[in-house]
Amino acid sequence: MREKPTVLFVDDEPHVLIGLRRILATRCGHWDFRFLSDPRRALDLILGGEVDVVVTDIRMPEMDGFALLKAVRSNEATQDMPVTFLTGCLEDDVKRRALDQGATDLLNKPIVPEELVARIASMLRLRHYQDQLKGLNHTLEERVRSRTEELDRARLDIIWRLAKAGEYQDEETGGHVVRVGCYCRLLAEQIGMNRTFVEAIFLTSPLHDIGKIGVPDHILLKPDTLTPEEHKIMETHCRIGEKILVEEAQGMRPFLQWRDQTRSLGEMGSQHLFLAMAGDIARAHHERWDGSGYPFQLQGDQIPLAARIVYLADMFDALGSDRPYKQAYPHDKVMSIMHEEFQSDAFDPMVYTAFQAVSERMRQVREDIADEGRPHAGDDSSFM
Template identity: 45%
Template sequence: MKQHVLFVDDDTNVLEAYRRGLRDRRDQWELTLIPCSLLAWDTLQKRSFDTAVFDVRMPGLNGIDLLTRVQQSLTLRDMPVIIVTGEADRSLKRTALNLGAADLLNKPIDREDLLARLNSTLRLKAAQDALRVQNQLLEHRVRERTAQLVASRLDIIWRLAKAAEYRDEETGNHVIRVGCYSRAIARVMGLDAEFVDNMLIVAPLHDIGKIGVPDSVLHKPGRLDHREWRVMRKHCDMGAEILSDECRFKHVARRFGADSQTLAHVLPADDPVLALATSIARGHHEHWNGAGYPHGLQGEEIPLEARIVAIADVYDALRSERPYKQAFSVDRALSILAEENGTHFDPAVYEAFLLAFDEINALESEFNDAAAPLLSSQVHDEDECLVC
């Protein structure tokens, strides 16, 4: 494939000399000869060249001005430029080199000198192009590998959420619905897109701490006594610990050869997704009035993400059939939420829930539990179980 060379000089005799002197290279190079610097600049916006030769003395834009424009252009700055001058002024030559000229030529131009300079700049351009292609390929591979790691990590998060749901003997799509409802509420509240999408990913992990609750408490038929409720309420802090304490795993992974780049993608330091999940796991049973657990936070002391998941979780619990209760009607569930507005729930989040309710109602139908089997052993107190 031919390489493209641009010559710009207001002297048409010089341009003709270029054409005659390089006619034996027509099978390798395509020459473009332009007698006007302004026209040359317009041409550079429309066509790409492998190298260019600018005369320094031209009306309108001189060669230095044209070189400056080229260097300031993100699309043109990689094109090597040779500056031709009849001047003996060293400061002018230094200016050209400082501005990014790849080489200099003095008039009168020697053909062999010109060929040497052109061959040099064309090899430079070819090397730059090859490097750019290689970098693009590497960037594509990195993006592809990163996407695979992220997808794998998200898959693990969802599987972990589902494991926690089965551990609690809940059935169906509860964790999926809580994630979808939380995302819908966050979107209506006008939160940034990354936060909104992350809520879909991490809200399903809200009860992951129940993995650490003993079977004797988690699966006890009948009411829990005071001691057992203290144990049950520890699931919030246990969930936060599960989601935040990965340091020991990193140490072991490195010990057995996991490279730092892979670990950085799989378990990045200060990961905002895990930080969000940790905050939700710890705070989703806190109440707006401070009567919740595990730390009795109130108002805006409770992280916003936890306040959002709180109402999504309770609404889905009210609307879901459990071994110990039938599903409440939509009207009854909404009535209970209204009663808890300002005490259990953040009023702003409650209002966002109502604004998002049409979407939430559609999501409930899409991810319903119609085919899910029921278990029949647990008979916890209704008020306790809806929010435990």
Template identity: 35%
Template structure:
């Protein structure tokens, strides 16, 4: 059964939401609540998870909303099967549950659920979460399509490719800022600081510019981290921190295997920007020159800009305090050469 709220042909819809709930009354409410989310959103409701899986194999939705408690196949079992279907690894999944069992929630996260909605649900929260997940899915889909398009246009005008690619990367950077509640200005400054450090270290103009454009994508993997963890104000639990750390490998998976030098560099940075010079970082605990130079540069740029600017959870540090802290991390968290390059160009960076 398909639900739409305008008389449009299926090809005219821009997004598809699949809803799975074995209770017909709940299914109707979930579908009806979304009728005003966008006139070009197609709703596909299913009472049986098995039927939903068959439909996914024919046509992948942009968002899946599934109940947890269902006969034959519960929401987690459905998610496991879905993630094994080719092309379905990145479809956002929101699970609806009345349970507060942390073990169940953790199992759901481990198996690919991206967000949760508790019953009885708040309609405004429900619609907002759906809009956010659809928006993030669209940005990721645009990036993948753009990468494929660039491969086909390898012989086209390099300037035209650069302009269009830059626009896509700029939009993706905005998506990263939206999800992580950071400002676009912060990401732009990281790019500029990274560019200055790179030139001081001897990288050529072309590679420094690639780094400038790619560096704002360092936290792109956070689009897959649930808001309950990403935006939590208190200290993360051990499990939550483990989940948070996966944004490095997720970011790498999103950006890798592209012919674009910007995305190739972005993939390296996303994977390695939390590694530390002394080997105590993550995800792999590599050290010193085993960490790609691009990631070592961005690490210094990120620390400098984060400390010298106001954030919701802290006041801006003075330049002297920031420099003293960065010096104290030389050879521990931060690459000594990158730190020296930053210190040498501090006047350029702060003007």
């Protein structure tokens, strides 16, 4: 509401407006008044935000008071504006209809000046409270939004730190897990997955190798090619990761149940999806579409979609990154190796098609997110 509130009077009879003007001129220097005989012009003024409260006649040609009220109530910006009807015919059914349709108040003609001033004052008070309430609601929404953002940031922070912990021993190139998250988000969006899935894969794919913290150092850090036995041990990082992310989390159940009493089911549902996807990815991110991957030789649709996406994203990043045994391949070579892999049935065709559509953007991600650390000794592209 403006500092000097504006009251609009609408009446098709000029002598009524003249009478109102005379009554108010001597009484209310702290308010501004507008007087209009054309309700359509009045509506323009109201919708234009130029008035604070409205007093209107009911019976007017072309647009009556009810039509004016309806137009005001159906506009989001003016729907709460106090509107009082001023009329000479206050039969019961007119009164009822007026209140049903949202009139704030009703005033009889002939006008009693003191009553008119008191009603205007009460409309303006109402308007003032409405403005205060809107301000409070806005502040509250802002607080909720910033608190949610804070929680999201904290969650993201924990995930990145956990992912970093996973690659700390491994000393895999620094930006790898961050890039994998970004690639997966691009691929999932391109496939047409919903927002929840896209956000979940963005947040959980960086944890794909978390299980490497359970692989002995002499194997993880071995500078030479692994023996078949060592390879078998290395493969356990998939199951260890799944255990950490899913099974170990079961131990937290009593704590979660206690905490979740105050949380909505929707939130708990997304938490569940989140952990389930993280577990799927850890377990199956080395499975190939043709069933020749590991650790379970899953095939086709047996491999969770999120893991099929991570498998491709992880390989794309490894090929384009420096490793102890090779320099990063140029993008053209990366693309041709990816195509060969596709032809040998490594990838879900749907994921590969999405990859073809977003590969340029993935290449951009690789350029934007550089490696901070040095490539580690003993990695093997099959353990990307």
